[in-house]
Structure formats: C-alpha cells, structure tokens
Amino acid sequence: MKAEKIGAEIQRITHCQVLWDKYSRDFYSVDASSYLVKPLVVVFPRNENEIIKILRFASKKNIPVTPRGAGTGLVGSALGSGIILDLKNFDKIRIHPNYVQADSGVLKGILDKKLEEGDKFFGPDPSVGPYCTIGGMIATNASGSHSLKYGSVIDNLIGVRIITSSGKAINLPSKSQFGNKILKMINRSIQEKFPHVSKNSCGYRLDKITKKTDLQKIIAGSEGTLGIIISAKIKILPLPKKKILFILSYRNLKCAVIDSAKIVKLAPSALELIDKNIIEHIKFDFPAKTGCLLFVEFDSDIEKSRANLGKIITDAKIIKTLTKKDEVKKWWGIRNSALGFSLRSITPNQSLPTLIEDATVSVEKLVLLVDIIKKISKKYKLYIVTYGHAGNGNLHIRPIIRYKNKKLMKKIAIEFFSKVIEIGGSITGEHGDGLARSEFVKLQYGSDVYSVFKKIKQEFDPKNILNPDKIITTKSSMTENLKI
Numbered sequence: 001m002k003a004e005k006i007g008a009e010i011q012r013i014t015h016c017q018v019l020w021d022k023y024s025r026d027f028y029s030v031d032a033s034s035y036l037v038k039p040l041v042v043v044f045p046r047n048e049n050e051i052i053k054i055l056r057f058a059s060k061k062n063i064p065v066t067p068r069g070a071g072t073g074l075v076g077s078a079l080g081s082g083i084i085l086d087l088k089n090f091d092k093i094r095i096h097p098n099y100v101q102a103d104s105g106v107l108k109g110i111l112d113k114k115l116e117e118g119d120k121f122f123g124p125d126p127s128v129g130p131y132c133t134i135g136g137m138i139a140t141n142a143s144g145s146h147s148l149k150y151g152s153v154i155d156n157l158i159g160v161r162i163i164t165s166s167g168k169a170i171n172l173p174s175k176s177q178f179g180n181k182i183l184k185m186i187n188r189s190i191q192e193k194f195p196h197v198s199k200n201s202c203g204y205r206l207d208k209i210t211k212k213t214d215l216q217k218i219i220a221g222s223e224g225t226l227g228i229i230i231s232a233k234i235k236i237l238p239l240p241k242k243k244i245l246f247i248l249s250y251r252n253l254k255c256a257v258i259d260s261a262k263i264v265k266l267a268p269s270a271l272e273l274i275d276k277n278i279i280e281h282i283k284f285d286f287p288a289k290t291g292c293l294l295f296v297e298f299d300s301d302i303e304k305s306r307a308n309l310g311k312i313i314t315d316a317k318i319i320k321t322l323t324k325k326d327e328v329k330k331w332w333g334i335r336n337s338a339l340g341f342s343l344r345s346i347t348p349n350q351s352l353p354t355l356i357e358d359a360t361v362s363v364e365k366l367v368l369l370v371d372i373i374k375k376i377s378k379k380y381k382l383y384i385v386t387y388g389h390a391g392n393g394n395l396h397i398r399p400i401i402r403y404k405n406k407k408l409m410k411k412i413a414i415e416f417f418s419k420v421i422e423i424g425g426s427i428t429g430e431h432g433d434g435l436a437r438s439e440f441v442k443l444q445y446g447s448d449v450y451s452v453f454k455k456i457k458q459e460f461d462p463k464n465i466l467n468p469d470k471i472i473t474t475k476s477s478m479t480e481n482l483k484i
C-alpha cells in the first residue's frame with residue numbers, strides 16, 4: 001500500500017495527526033544509531049482507542065508498526081519501514097508515595113523534575129539525560145550510571161499496560177489465561193542459559209520471571225516487538241541526602257578495571273570509567289600519564305566509604321573529592337558527555353559505529369573483556385574508544401572504523417560477540433538488539449531459549465507486525481541501511 005493511502009485511511013479511522021510528507025519521513029528515518037530506514041507514515045495517536053484502531057488496520061493490511069519515544073536509542077530499534085507510532089501525546093504523570101504511574105511518552109527530564117519536588121527519584125539514569133521517554137526506557141530496559149545501586153528499568157518496573165497487535169489492552173502482571181500461558185513457557189532450564197550479569201538487554205528477559213507478579217518484566221527490553229506500551233507503574237525512592245564523588249586517575253584501562261572489582265565491594269552508588277581518548281578532550285590538568293579515570297560515588301555511609309576507598313585502591317591517584325552538589329553535577333556532566341567527546345576523535349571519513357558498544361560481563365571478568373578489546377585493536381590495527389559503567393561490568397567500546405567498511409565491521413562483531421559469550425557475558429547490557437544485534441540473539445542464548453522467544457512473540461504478535469525483525473529475525477541487518 002502506498003504512503004498516501006495508508007495515511008488517508010488512518011486519518012479517516014482515527015482523526016489523529018498523520019504525516020507522510022518528505023520532511024517528516026526523512027526526520028523519522030533516523031535516530032541516535034548508525035542506521036537510516038525510511039517509514040511510510042508517522043502517526044501521533046492521542047489515546048488508546050486510536051492505537052487499537054491503527055493496530056487493527058495494520059494487522060489487516062500487514063503493515064509493520066514501530067513505536068517511537070524520543071529516538072535516542074543507539075541500535076536502530078525505533079526505525080521501521082511501515083507506520084511509526086510517535087507516543088508523545090501520552091504524557092501524564094501521577095505520583096504516589098512509593099511509585100509513579102507514567103505514560104509512555106513522558107520525557108525522563110520532566111519526570112525527574114516532578115519527582116524532585118517531592119524529594120524522590122527514579123533509579124535508572126541513561127547518560128542521554130532528560131531526553132529519552134519512559135516507553136523507550138522500558139522497551140530497551142535502559143539503565144545508567146546509578147544502576148549499580150538502583151538497578152535497570154526491569155528492576156524498577158511494577159506494572160505495565162500495553163496494546164498487543166490484535167488491538168487488545170493488557171495489564172501486566174496479570175492473572176489471566178494469557179498470563180498463565182506465558183508463564184508456562186518459562187522454566188528453570190531456560191533461565192539457566194541466561195548470562196550471570198547485573199545488566200542485560202538482549203532478547204526477552206525470561207530469567208527475571210519466576211512468578212505471576214513478575215510478568216510485566218517481559219516487556220522490559222522487548223523493543224516494541226510485543227506490544228505498544230501505554231503506561232507503567234514504576235518504583236521511586238527518596239533522594240539521597242548527601243553524595244561524595246571521587247575522581248581516580250589510573251595509568252591504564254587494565255589497572256582501572258582490576259580496581260573496579262575491589263571498589264564494587266564497598267557498595268558505591270556509581271562506578272564509571274572513561275579512557276584516554278576521552279580524557280584528551282577534557283579541559284583539566286590531569287596528572288601526567290593519566291590513561292583512565294574512574295568516577296566513584298557513594299550516597300550513604302560517606303565517611304566510612306571514604307576511608308575504605310583509600311585503603312583498597314592500588315596504582316591510583318585520587319585527583320578530586322567532591323561533595324558540593326554543583327561540583328558533583330559538573331563532573332557527572334563530563335562523564336555523561338563521553339560519547340560526544342569520543343566523536344571528536346574521528347575524522348570526516350571515519351565512524352564510530354554502534355556495533356559492539358555495549359557488552360556486559362561480571363565485574364570480576366572486566367579484565368578479560370579489556371584483553372579481548374586489546375587483542376581486537378592489535379589484530380585489526382584499530383583505535384578503540386572505551387568508556388562506561390565499570391561497576392556493572394558494562395563497557396561501551398567504539399572502534400574507529402573507515403567509513404562504511406562493512407566487511408571489517410561484521411568480522412569484528414562476530415569475533416567480539418563470540419568471545420563475550422564465551423566468558424559468560426551479554427552482548428548488550430543496556431542499549432538492546434535493534435538492527436545492530438538482533439541477528440546475534442540466537443548466538444547469545446542458543447536454540448532452546450530462542451525457540452521460546454519465538455513462541456512468546458507469536459503469542460503477543462501472531463501476524464508479526466510489531467517492529468518486525470527486531471529481536472526475532474532471520475535477516476542480517478547489522479551492516480545494512482548504515483547512514484555512516
């Protein structure tokens with residue numbers, strides 16, 4: 001069906017805003033990833049009923065539907081060739097003492113401000129800051145610097161309301177027959193095949209579902225493939241009264257990750273890392289030979305933590321001890337700009353593709369992950385930028401590659417993912433599968449788990465119209481539709 005016909009029909013059945021002009025289609029053909037996929041139409045539903053009508057129409061005509069939040073995702077999961085559902089009109093927030101009921105289109109920054117008025121906060125804090133939406137965060141199982149103490153979205157998701165592809169509204173957790181059917185598909189032997197890591201956004205997180213009251217967790221990290229998220233009930237916590245942030249200088253990445261495994265035992269609220277490629281762009285007089293920085297924050301037992309940290313670090317210099325709110329904020333701003341800083345390391349004919357940028361291992365195995373990076377860098381003569389959530393064993397690894405060198409990208413990805421899986425890690429700790437990694441989900445989990453994923457997808461979306469080829473796919477999309 002042509003864009004005009006689809007657009008006109010959706011307008012007729014819903015009366016909501018529908019766009020299919022060149023500018024709008026171009027705008028929605030990209031997100032923060034390395035990909036470009038042009039949709040046919042972009043729709044801005046205003047209520048559940050309109051979503052139901054759109055999904056029923058799309059099901060009947062076999063048109064793919066891709067939900068979209070703020071488009072800050074890094075793996076192309078919000079890009080699709082059919083209908084894009086922009087959820088920005090779903091923007092209500094209702095704050096309760098220990099949880100918040102938020103619509104999927106609510107921007108994280110707006111939620112943070114409202115929660116702050118009552119001295120509360122929502123734990124997961126992606127470095128993109130205020131710009132992502134609650135729907136996008138749930139659908140990627142997002143996390144951030146403070147997930148070390150406060151968990152990823154999946155650990156904070158109490159309930160969720162979705163619309164499935166047949167236009168059925170479902171609240172999860174649920175005692176319904178549907179809920180029972182999903183629960184029956186999950187068993188111990190399947191769960192044992194999941195990596196033992198603190199963060200994982202690969203596939204459907206069946207390892208987190210042990211009882212009926214966990215069923216909402218299936219939507220965390222589902223990337224719009226199981227249903228359109230309408231709203232969610234999420235856990236909130238009292239804002240910590242005090243914080244102390246230490247900036248530690250290390251000679252190199254290896255020394256920093258060896259210490260990370262020790263520092264984590266002191267229960268910091270955050271433990272983050274940036275390498276020398278990023279440090280070079282920060283205006284600060286670092287000690288000579290600084291090859292890596294760790295950001296270590298505590299938000300409880302501050303004096304005890306300060307003393308303990310001094311005792312256990314080796315080969316490091318504490319170059320900053322920050323307690324003032326604005327100073328702590330400033331240095332977190334520096335850490336959160338790591339991706340922006342790293343982009344300054346490339347020339348116009350180079351790129352920093354989002355392919356192997358999000359692996360997670362247990363923190364004790366970070367040193368093995370660093371070895372893998374080193375070997376790949378040496379073998380392919382590549383400059384590699386590294387930063388990320390060391391405390392969670394989650395590193396963002398960005399090789400600088402010549403513009404569109406697809407063959408090399410694929411070679412590196414296969415080699416890297418196989419090694420990460422071999423050491424018990426996940427190929428993605430927070431950004432998800434999307435166009436970059438869906439073809440590797442089966443490699444991550446093996447055929448038994450993957451066949452359960454397929455059955456689950458079939459239950460929620462029998463006609464395969466919800467963000468097709470993300471998570472479950474037979475296609476290889478990693479090096480297709482690259483915009484860089």
Ligand SMILES: Cc1cc2nc3c(=O)[nH]c(=O)nc-3n(C[C@H](O)[C@H](O)[C@H](O)COP(=O)(O)OP(=O)(O)OC[C@H]3O[C@@H](n4cnc5c(N)ncnc54)[C@H](O)[C@@H]3O)c2cc1C
Nearest residue numbers: 069070071072073077127133135136137139142143224229
């Ligand atoms: C500079 C930078 C730093 C980042 N740092 C982090 C980080 O520290 N941690 C982290 O986890 N991520 C990080 N990200 C990635 C990104 O910000 C997160 O994945 C974020 O949660 C995406 O939210 P979004 O609203 O932009 O979603 P989008 O990009 O719009 O969509 C992401 C996925 O969610 C699905 N989706 C969106 N809304 C819905 C809905 N209502 N129903 C069903 N599915 C839906 C989409 O289909 C897509 O699959 C970073 C990105 C950038 C650019």
